Amino acid sequence: MKKIIITAKAPAPIGPYNQAVLVGNTLYTSGQIALDPSTMELVIGDIETETKQVMQNMQAVLEAAGMTFENVVKSTIFIMDMNDFARINSVYGSYFDENTAPSRETVQVAGLPRGVNVEISMIAIKQ
Numbered sequence: 001m002k003k004i005i006i007t008a009k010a011p012a013p014i015g016p017y018n019q020a021v022l023v024g025n026t027l028y029t030s031g032q033i034a035l036d037p038s039t040m041e042l043v044i045g046d047i048e049t050e051t052k053q054v055m056q057n058m059q060a061v062l063e064a065a066g067m068t069f070e071n072v073v074k075s076t077i078f079i080m081d082m083n084d085f086a087r088i089n090s091v092y093g094s095y096f097d098e099n100t101a102p103s104r105e106t107v108q109v110a111g112l113p114r115g116v117n118v119e120i121s122m123i124a125i126k127q
Helices: 047-064 082-093
Strands: 002-005 022-025 026-029 072-079 104-107 118-125
Touching: 047 082, 047 104, 047 118, 072 082, 082 104, 082 118
Parallel strands: 072 104
Antiparallel strands: 002 022, 022 026, 026 118, 072 118
């Protein structure tokens, strides 16, 4: 059965989608961008600040489903500029134990919602 996951601690959807969907023990998150959930304003300064906001938003979605980053099995990172990869990776990596980190791909794209520089989605499994 499909259960919709919604939390006020992450940005409200800006389109016809939900923050996450839980099917059985598997959570499929929508991509998160650097929106401050309390103001719905973008948090953009440097790429580290933007990535940190994305990860905080993702953490809130995971927590709403009763999970943590330890439950994440797959991540997808969309970035505007591959030259930012190392800086994004540094922030992203601080949320995971390197020995149990999920699988991941990082893709440079031509554009992202609201002109942001990074968007991240995840799949997590509750065991």
